[in-house]
Amino acid sequence: MADFVSSTFSRRRFLRAVAVAVAPVSFLARVRATLGGEIERVELEPTPAAGEELKLTPEETTGPFFQPNSPLKNNFCEPGVNGAPINVTGFVLDRRGKSVPGVLLDFWHADGNGEYDFHGFRCRGHQSSDSNGRYTLKTVLPGLYPGRTRHYHVRLQAANGPILTTQLYFPGEERNDKDSLFRADLLVKLREIKEERIANFNFVLAG
Ligand code: FE
Numbered sequence: 001m002a003d004f005v006s007s008t009f010s011r012r013r014f015l016r017a018v019a020v021a022v023a024p025v026s027f028l029a030r031v032r033a034t035l036g037g038e039i040e041r042v043e044l045e046p047t048p049a050a051g052e053e054l055k056l057t058p059e060e061t062t063g064p065f066f067q068p069n070s071p072l073k074n075n076f077c078e079p080g081v082n083g084a085p086i087n088v089t090g091f092v093l094d095r096r097g098k099s100v101p102g103v104l105l106d107f108w109h110a111d112g113n114g115e116y117d118f119h120g121f122r123c124r125g126h127q128s129s130d131s132n133g134r135y136t137l138k139t140v141l142p143g144l145y146p147g148r149t150r151h152y153h154v155r156l157q158a159a160n161g162p163i164l165t166t167q168l169y170f171p172g173e174e175r176n177d178k179d180s181l182f183r184a185d186l187l188v189k190l191r192e193i194k195e196e197r198i199a200n201f202n203f204v205l206a207g
Contacts, residue, residue, distance in 0.1 A: 053095040054204045058183055060167045063153060065116045070106055073125030076139035081122050083112020083140025086197040088168070088188065092129045092156065093204050099133025100158055100205060107137055109152040114143030141170075141197075149175035149182055161207050168201055 077085055092103040106126040110116050117123060123142075129135045142150055152168040169176060169187050176182045188199035 054093060054097055055185070056095065056206055057156075057164060057166055057203045058185060059165060060181060060183070060186070062155075062165045063167075065110075065118075066108060066153065066155075067118070067121075067124060070108065070124040070126050071121050072127065073121070074127040074135070074137050076107075076123045076125060076137070078122065081111055081140060083143065084197070086139060086141050086199055088137040088139060088152070088199045088201070090135065090200050090202045091133045092135065092158075093133065093202055095204060095206065099129075101129055101131045101133050102159055103129040103133070103135075103161075103203075103205070104155075104157045105129065105135050105137075105203075106155045107139070107152060108154075109139070109142040110145055112140050112143045114145035144175065147179075149173050149179040151179075151181075156203055156205060158205055158207065161205065164203070164205060166203075168199070170199070 088107075092100045092105070094100055104126055105128070108116070108124040111123050123139065125137075127135060127137070139152075142152060144150055150170045150173050154166060154168065156164045156166075167181065167186060169182055169184075171187050171190060186201075188201045191198045191200070
């Protein structure tokens with residue numbers, strides 16, 4: 001485990017990743033939120049220019065490892081789950097930048113060893129965005145498996161809305177450029193507060 005963390009997410013590499021991740025993006029508002037006991041500023045809404053709409057979160061393939069009927073769960077750090085802890089958080093927004101509560105988010109991903117659970121629901125679970133449109137997933141960094149860069153899978157669905165299936169990626173990964181599914185507009189923003197890693201991504205849904 002320690003080798004995994006130090007070799008794939010050394011502090012130096014992490015800081016380089018952060019430098020990439022915080023490329024200029026303007027935000028309509030910032031809110032103060034409590035994350036892991038630290039008061040931290042969290043991006044709330046990208047700023048749509050007057051008369052413009054936000055770009056929709058792009059769709060990506062579901063892949064072969066999705067399993068339906070995942071449990072209600074936003075903490076994947078259960079006994080037997082290997083990997084470096086990370087909190088994934090953000091908001092679900094509509095095209096005008098308004099937060100959308102009650103959106104179903106169903107996450108699934110490989111554990112820190114790059115293995116999916118096909119017998120149970122390790123690293124699989126769904127939740128709903130809260131009254132502020134916010135979601136939070138406590139999980140681990142997904143490990144690598146052949147043919148793919150590091151990624152999470154997620155399906156989102158607002159009430160009576162269409163399903164959006166997509167994936168999230170990590171900045172600074174050597175395999176990003178070699179993975180044909182990789183998209184830079186699906187990169188999370190990575191930060192480190194003391195010993196805690198936080199990945200931030202805001203989804204934008206149609207409708
Ligand atoms: Fe996958």
